[in-house]
Amino acid sequence: MAAKAGNSVGGVLPHPHVIGNAFAQHYYKILNESPEDVHKFYHDQSILGRKPNSDGTLTSITTLRDINKHFVSTYLKGCSMEIDNVDSQPSHEGGVLVLVSGSFTVPDAMKRRFTQSFFLAPQKGGYFVLNDIAGEVVNQSTESTSISNEVVNDR
Amino acid sequence: MAAKAGNSVGGVLPHPHVIGNAFAQHYYKILNESPEDVHKFYHDQSILGRKPNSDGTLTSITTLRDINKHFVSTYLKGCSMEIDNVDSQPSHEGGVLVLVSGSFTVPDAMKRRFTQSFFLAPQKGGYFVLNDIAGEVVNQSTESTSISNEVVNDR
Numbered sequence: 349m350a351a352k353a354g355n356s357v358g359g360v361l362p363h364p365h366v367i368g369n370a371f372a373q374h375y376y377k378i379l380n381e382s383p384e385d386v387h388k389f390y391h392d393q394s395i396l397g398r399k400p401n402s403d404g405t406l407t408s409i410t411t412l413r414d415i416n417k418h419f420v421s422t423y424l425k426g427c428s429m430e431i432d433n434v435d436s437q438p439s440h441e442g443g444v445l446v447l448v449s450g451s452f453t454v455p456d457a458m459k460r461r462f463t464q465s466f467f468l469a470p471q472k473g474g475y476f477v478l479n480d481i482a483g484e485v486v487n488q489s490t491e492s493t494s495i496s497n498e499v500v501n502d503r
Numbered sequence: 504m505a506a507k508a509g510n511s512v513g514g515v516l517p518h519p520h521v522i523g524n525a526f527a528q529h530y531y532k533i534l535n536e537s538p539e540d541v542h543k544f545y546h547d548q549s550i551l552g553r554k555p556n557s558d559g560t561l562t563s564i565t566t567l568r569d570i571n572k573h574f575v576s577t578y579l580k581g582c583s584m585e586i587d588n589v590d591s592q593p594s595h596e597g598g599v600l601v602l603v604s605g606s607f608t609v610p611d612a613m614k615r616r617f618t619q620s621f622f623l624a625p626q627k628g629g630y631f632v633l634n635d636i637a638g639e640v641v642n643q644s645t646e647s648t649s650i651s652n653e654v655v656n657d658r
Binding site: 365395397405406408435437438439440441443445447449463465467469478479481 | 520550552560561563588590592593594595596598600602604618620622624633634636637
């Protein structure tokens with residue numbers, strides 16, 4: 349289930365943008381359609397950051413068993429999930445950092461935004477999700493400024 | 504300038520949450536007050552994702568010289584920047600993944616939200632920023648739902 353991204357002709361790896369996009373498309377499709385299979389993106393040493401604690405930090409879900417339990421107990425079927433943007437960079441020791449932003453709609457609820465940061469660690473023939481941290485979700489009633497952090501750094 | 508996080512008594516490294524929080528507090532303080540020093544968080548192999556291209560992907564800024572040039576050309580003094588949340592996880596080969604969300608105000612403009620994903624790679628006595636990807640910014644006029652991705656995965 350982990351993204352197959354290596355082993356192309358001549359051993360040249362695809363660009364991290366290609367890897368990140370392919371991963372994100374595949375990941376959210378499986379998340380929507382087959383939540384019972386999502387744990388296959390992860391390994392035993394993977395860490396999911398979920399459900400904020402009272403102090404705002406996220407609870408860590410670890411071990412493949414608990415990760416599977418988490419996704420199996422999830423109900424996402426019928427949810428309309430859209431990826432707005434995927435950004436990826438080559439990272440430490442063959443890994444790929446992927447930042448996804450998007451929105452999703454659940455029945456009888458407003459569209460909401462999410463961001464999710466993944467670290468894809470290399471494995472034979474591809475990658476697995478080593479880290480998965482969820483960003484903040486804000487209501488979609490406001491207009492997106494469509495600007496990334498140039499407003500943070502380039503004013 | 505890189506976050507000093509190792510070398511505590513007995514060689515025990517602080518928890519990634521401590522590293523991530525210390526890094527974020529320090530990083531945004533320097534970004535606000537001394538943009539000419541921000542490049543010291545980075546190394547030559549670091550990658551910044553900035554300014555979206557027409558296809559929505561971010562332009563990569565690489566080499567310490569260009570990273571420095573980027574921050575020196577930045578004007579952030581007088582900008583009120585607030586960190587809402589910092590989440591961190593131990594990552595690949597001694598690295599730390601940090602996801603920061605927050606908001607900032609510039610004169611005569613609405614408060615805006617940002618997310619930024621950092622990969623801190625280990626170096627002697629601490630860490631440096633290997634990856635830095637900016638997430639999407641949306642207007643702050645809407646109320647935050649204060650929910651991370653449990654709404655994505657736990658409905």
